[in-house]
Amino acid sequence: MKPIVFNGKFLTVAPTGVHRVAEELIQAFERLMVNCQLVGELPEVTVAAPTTAERKPALSLIRLIKQGFASGLPREFPWEQINLPWIARNALLINLCNMGPIFHPDSLTMIHDAQVYLTPASYSLGFRLWYRLIQPLLGRTNRRILTVSEYSKVQLVRYGIAPAEKITVIYNGCDHVLTHKPAPGFVAERGLERGGYVVALSSTQAHKNIRVLFKAFSDQRLSHLTLVLFGATNRETFENLGFEVPANVRFVGRINDAELSALMVEALAFACPSTTEGFGLPPLEAMILGCPSIISPCGALPEVCGDAALQAAPHTPDQWVEQVLRLADDQGLQARLREKGRQRAGLFTWDTAARKLAEVIGLTVLDASLETSASATKSR
Incomplete structure (x- = not known):
């Protein structure tokens, strides 16, 4: 089996959701x-x-190599487009980001996902143009495109x-x-009480739709509860962009995995009001923890969470x-959702994802071998 090279460009920046997946x-x-669960000789x-x-x-078995003359240039794009093809010239290259x-x-x-088409306001013009230029080319030239849900497909x-x-999901x-x-x-140190708050991701991206949560928590009926937002975006950033942030919203900033857990x-609940998601990892992370x-x-989101999560219209506070x-x-509803959430989220494991990737790699290598054989036959 030919060598396999994973694109490690994501290791140059602070991890995001996509980088976590990789x-x-x-x-x-x-x-x-x-x-030894991979069939055949290990590549x-x-x-x-x-x-x-x-x-x-x-990693212990998979090697990490760092090289490339263009690696210091902005956003690492030159490294990916110039150096990486040479590094992986005799290998199957897998890009996960x-x-x-x-x-x-x-x-x-x-x-x-296809967010640059679905919610262009969430991204800068340069980012949108780059993705819209490159991704269709990858779709035509790559042996296979992978994605993370049937919706994204x-x-x-x-x-x-x-x-x-x-496309394989x-x-x-x-x-x-x-x-x-x-x-x-961690929770007590932030002045929060168990079951007295709802958690959500702090983001100004249009499709994350945090505005609907601000409107909901400005309602007097929720004045006794707190909306806790984690992530880099703070109150000042939202207010500078014209958001009205209620007094019962708490920003905890960037936190590590143990603090997020x-x-x-x-928490009483995790809220995900996005108008679109290619997958929707945070709600599942909450569900597997019993939130x-x-x-x-x-x-x-409905594809991934099934009937194990409550639903609310994205523009109806x-x-x-x-x-x-x-x-x-x-409390009975809480208990039922905790149990259903754990069961549903338990279906989504990284080992299952890796086995699927291994199957796709096997098919890809077979396809490459068939193409090589066909070309050799034509040349005779």
């Missing part, structure tokens, strides 16, 4: 290798990263990224959160108020 999937792929597997990469995934080099057709690229087909028969896992023991005392374990989720019925109050007033 790191967890590579680690799970290594567990498959260690457990040589490498993560290739720019020399500026400071983070290092927890939406992008990859144009001139390496022996590739698989995971494109998580439909959208990638809709916007001409790739035909349906060329590999669902994210969420079981990584179970490896982090909740940080003791503590926050979710003791009920309230989601909008948009994007891949009253529905969010009502669903939060239902949970607060009904």
Whole structure:
């Protein structure tokens, strides 16, 4: 089997949700290798990263190499487009973070969503133009496109990224959160009480739709509860952008995995009001920890969460108020959602995702071998 190279450009920046997927999937792929669950001879597997990469995934069998003359340039794009194809010239290249080099057709690229088409206001003009230029080229030249939900697959087909028969869905896992023991005392130190707050991701991106939560928590019916937002975006940033932030909103900033686990374990609910999501990992992370989720019925959220989460319309604050109050007033409902949420989220594991990736790699290598054989036959 030919060597495999994972695109490690994501190791140069602070981790985001997409980067989390890449790191967890590579680690799970290594567990498959260690457990000898990959069929046939084990390939040589490498993560290739720019020399500026400071983070290092927890790997023992898979090598990390750092090289490339263009690695110090802005956003690492030149490294990905110039250096990486040479580094992976005789290998199957796997790109897990939406992008990859144009001139390496022996590739698989995971494109998580079509948000640059669905919610262009969430991204800068340069970002939108780059994605709209490169991703359709990857869809045409790569051996296969991977994505994270059936919803995303439909959208990638809709916007001409790739035909349906060329796209494989590999669902994210969420079981990584179970490896982090909740940080003791974190919730109390923030002045929060168990069951007295709702958690959500702090983001100004248009499709994250935090405005509807601000409107809901400005309602007097929720004045006794707190909306806790985690992430880099603070109150001042929202207010400078014209958001009206209620007094009962608390910003806890960037937090680590143990602190996030503590926050979710003791929360009344996790709220995800997004108008679209390619997958929707945070609600599942909450559910597997026993925190009920309230989601909008948009994007891949219903596909992923099933009937194990409550739903509220994305632009109707009253529905969010009502669903939060239902949970607060009904301990039986809380218990049922905790149990259903754990069961549903437990279906999404990184080991399952890695096995699916291994299957796709097997098919890809077979396809490449058939093409080589066909070319040799024609040349005779």
